Amino acid sequence: MNTVNTQTNNKVRQFQQVLEIIEKHNYDKTRLITILQQVQHEYRYLPQEVLTYVATALNMPVAEVYGVATFYAHFSLEAKGKYVIKVCDGTACHVKGSSKLLDTLRGKLRLSEQKHTTDDMLFTIEAVSCLGACGLAPVMVINEKVYGEVNTKKCNAILEEILAGETAAAVDENSL
Amino acid sequence: METKGIINIDGINVPIENEKNVLELIRKADIELPTFCYHSHLSTYGACRLCVSDIDGMGIQATCSVPPRDGMVVKTNTAEVRQIRKVNLELLLANHDVSCPSCSRSNNCKLQDLTRRLGVTKVRFKKTDKVEPIDNKSWSIVHDPNKCVLCGDCVRACKEIQSVGAIEFVNRGAKTTVAPAFLKSLADVECVYCGQCVAVCPVGALTPKPETEEVWKAINDPDKYVVAQLAPAVRVALGEGFGMEAGSATTGQIVAALKRLGFDQVYDTSFAADLTVLEEATEFIQRKLKGENLPQFTSCCPSWVKFAEQYYPELLPNLSSCKSPQQMFGSVARETLPKLLGIKPEQLVIVSIMPCTAKKFEAKREEFIHEGVAEVDHVLTTEGLGRMIHETGLQFRKLTPESFDLPLGFKTGAGVIFGNTGGVSEAVLRFAYEKITGEKLAANDFKMVRGMDGIRSAELEIGSIKLKLAVAHSLSNARILCEKIVAGESDYDLIEVMACPGGCIAGGGQPISFEPDFREKRAQSLYNVDKQLQLHKSQENPYVKELYQMILGEVGGHKAHELLHTHYHGRKRITEQLLTIRDTEHPKIEVCVCVGTNCFLKGSQELLKKLMQYVTENKLEDIVGFEGQEEMVDVKATFCFERCDRGPVLRVNQHVIEHASFEKAKKVLDQEIARIGALMNA
Numbered sequence: 001m002n003t004v005n006t007q008t009n010n011k012v013r014q015f016q017q018v019l020e021i022i023e024k025h026n027y028d029k030t031r032l033i034t035i036l037q038q039v040q041h042e043y044r045y046l047p048q049e050v051l052t053y054v055a056t057a058l059n060m061p062v063a064e065v066y067g068v069a070t071f072y073a074h075f076s077l078e079a080k081g082k083y084v085i086k087v088c089d090g091t092a093c094h095v096k097g098s099s100k101l102l103d104t105l106r107g108k109l110r111l112s113e114q115k116h117t118t119d120d121m122l123f124t125i126e127a128v129s130c131l132g133a134c135g136l137a138p139v140m141v142i143n144e145k146v147y148g149e150v151n152t153k154k155c156n157a158i159l160e161e162i163l164a165g166e167t168a169a170a171v172d173e174n175s176l
Numbered sequence: 177m178e179t180k181g182i183i184n185i186d187g188i189n190v191p192i193e194n195e196k197n198v199l200e201l202i203r204k205a206d207i208e209l210p211t212f213c214y215h216s217h218l219s220t221y222g223a224c225r226l227c228v229s230d231i232d233g234m235g236i237q238a239t240c241s242v243p244p245r246d247g248m249v250v251k252t253n254t255a256e257v258r259q260i261r262k263v264n265l266e267l268l269l270a271n272h273d274v275s276c277p278s279c280s281r282s283n284n285c286k287l288q289d290l291t292r293r294l295g296v297t298k299v300r301f302k303k304t305d306k307v308e309p310i311d312n313k314s315w316s317i318v319h320d321p322n323k324c325v326l327c328g329d330c331v332r333a334c335k336e337i338q339s340v341g342a343i344e345f346v347n348r349g350a351k352t353t354v355a356p357a358f359l360k361s362l363a364d365v366e367c368v369y370c371g372q373c374v375a376v377c378p379v380g381a382l383t384p385k386p387e388t389e390e391v392w393k394a395i396n397d398p399d400k401y402v403v404a405q406l407a408p409a410v411r412v413a414l415g416e417g418f419g420m421e422a423g424s425a426t427t428g429q430i431v432a433a434l435k436r437l438g439f440d441q442v443y444d445t446s447f448a449a450d451l452t453v454l455e456e457a458t459e460f461i462q463r464k465l466k467g468e469n470l471p472q473f474t475s476c477c478p479s480w481v482k483f484a485e486q487y488y489p490e491l492l493p494n495l496s497s498c499k500s501p502q503q504m505f506g507s508v509a510r511e512t513l514p515k516l517l518g519i520k521p522e523q524l525v526i527v528s529i530m531p532c533t534a535k536k537f538e539a540k541r542e543e544f545i546h547e548g549v550a551e552v553d554h555v556l557t558t559e560g561l562g563r564m565i566h567e568t569g570l571q572f573r574k575l576t577p578e579s580f581d582l583p584l585g586f587k588t589g590a591g592v593i594f595g596n597t598g599g600v601s602e603a604v605l606r607f608a609y610e611k612i613t614g615e616k617l618a619a620n621d622f623k624m625v626r627g628m629d630g631i632r633s634a635e636l637e638i639g640s641i642k643l644k645l646a647v648a649h650s651l652s653n654a655r656i657l658c659e660k661i662v663a664g665e666s667d668y669d670l671i672e673v674m675a676c677p678g679g680c681i682a683g684g685g686q687p688i689s690f691e692p693d694f695r696e697k698r699a700q701s702l703y704n705v706d707k708q709l710q711l712h713k714s715q716e717n718p719y720v721k722e723l724y725q726m727i728l729g730e731v732g733g734h735k736a737h738e739l740l741h742t743h744y745h746g747r748k749r750i751t752e753q754l755l756t757i758r759d760t761e762h763p764k765i766e767v768c769v770c771v772g773t774n775c776f777l778k779g780s781q782e783l784l785k786k787l788m789q790y791v792t793e794n795k796l797e798d799i800v801g802f803e804g805q806e807e808m809v810d811v812k813a814t815f816c817f818e819r820c821d822r823g824p825v826l827r828v829n830q831h832v833i834e835h836a837s838f839e840k841a842k843k844v845l846d847q848e849i850a851r852i853g854a855l856m857n858a
Contacts, residue, residue, distance in 0.1 A: 008760050012788050015757045049755035056776050061341030062357035070347045
């Protein structure tokens, strides 16, 4: 049986979610920030056209929605990878070698200070200020999961694990 | 006088009356504390920190944001507050490109003025070196973010006065700028080009788009015959750019100046306003008698027209089909002047002098360009003409007044008061009264439509006809009326709308004034000009009558319609936004649903949902008879097909479906699937 490409329907599902989010919040413009947070959760960033859609649905100027989306550091207008790696570069982590950790990650994923996301949209690296877990320095967070005392070896192992999972998933899909 | 207490400012007792904040009291005490971000008619923002003063018990406060209380003691001039103001100004200058000599706001710039006044002679902070691109794409307004002081006056003017909100603060902290959504150009968003942002900008960040070079080029070309039309509001404002009082009427000097600049003929837009009155009032009387498309909205203001096209497409049939006076002048001039002046049509160059930035956009509307020839070639703003006069060194105040050229320079007072809020209504009433009753109007003034209240309404009986009319200025006020009409809660017959507060006299192309009562002064001056003319009713204009006899035929007749009327269309608010919802590898069919506000309100979201579901969940091979067709349909959402009056609208490949329902869309989609399926099977 020839199934529909997962990605195709994934996109539809994302947009259906957007509609649900807006409906759930009753088209209330005072809930814009919450709505944007949930929309970002769906797409991992805020695509321009979706912002325009949200503005239309909430009956407010697009410029205002854009203004809010660019004001908060939490919101991203650039597409992010499936795995967002936040590397802490706060004082404690810095002292414990977070720069080296960043260099290792960037080297391995062919990213730089300017280029944050891999071409296959799998990884995004962000250097962030204190994550509040200084006792575990250097710390990095991948999506919701916290990794403490990360050295080069540990870092490599974590990446390998993720990549292995991804390959397995792809094989599964093809064998269906 | 009822006082609500006393406040002590620098040792002087000042009674509190109805002042909103301490700053207003300080200014009442004749102390002109500097501000960038404070305008009494906009909300208080408190960002520029220049009005800081020392208030006993409260410390250093931004006085614009402190409500007055009895017994307050305020010191506006301590060493500490002077120092704070200077540092604030230095910080602003460090972020400013300081290209003063070549800036069009040089000499009328608050930053320049305050730097001089506060004695800032040196900026100790390091310059920021980022250069941001200048937005020069729209026909009307130039935005140079490098000169912005982030006072937010423009953002609030756009939102609060016009209820448009085309620009907003973007980003945060040191990266903050003012810009349209997604940093697009003003040409690509819902900006209505009214220029109220220009009128409140304290610096040169927002300015009218200059067209002086194009005009000079035409004047200097010996093959060209350049004529000017002068809008009513220009004559009571241009003088301000030459140090004259607000509201000084300088009609004769302006005509003289235009002649000296090299214009071949100088005519009056008020002549065309007289024409507009006849056409628009006749249209109105017909609609009123038939009870059709009421209320009738005026259509002279291009910002209002664009606003209606973007936000109220269902009301477009209610707009008068009359062109604005600027465009009526253009078409009549193109039709009559070549023969009258003995020139070839291609030699004629028509230049408008307008108080308005939106008129530049209007002149470029496709409806007003015929076979590549625009009805109006160039639009100069009042301040643009001022700059041309300055450039030549002409001593404007010393010029001997001259008179307009005939025939298109002759007008009645009705055509002059067009520049004031309420002016169009009054001019129409002066005509309608005589037309309906057949009697001569005894008193010309309809004072009930005059004034500065945002929405004014009047009910009157003319003969056996009862009329209810409203006058709105500022588009936020127009929006209030539109919402009522859409909700069916209004029984107005005629509604005049002007986008700028006060009407054209306070347009975005006028000299910038920060005087509190400049609007009232300019408006009164236009009423005075009306009084000084012999004729006050458009129907008495002998040259207008002659034009009907010779060229136009009947008022509202065929030829008049061809030359003097136009049409409107729904208009998108943002360009290049296409939301891909379903993205297949080898699409054969594209379903594109309009989710612009109008279609959205008419249920396009539900339509989109059902279509997404249909395409995703149904086994489309049942229709086509082979597998894999789910992969051939793309679903997209677009922000406006500009067919808003026929919404909801969607498109399946090349088939556009208006007044769409799911069933209608499904039928066309199924047909397309079958067609493509047949092709693929073959």
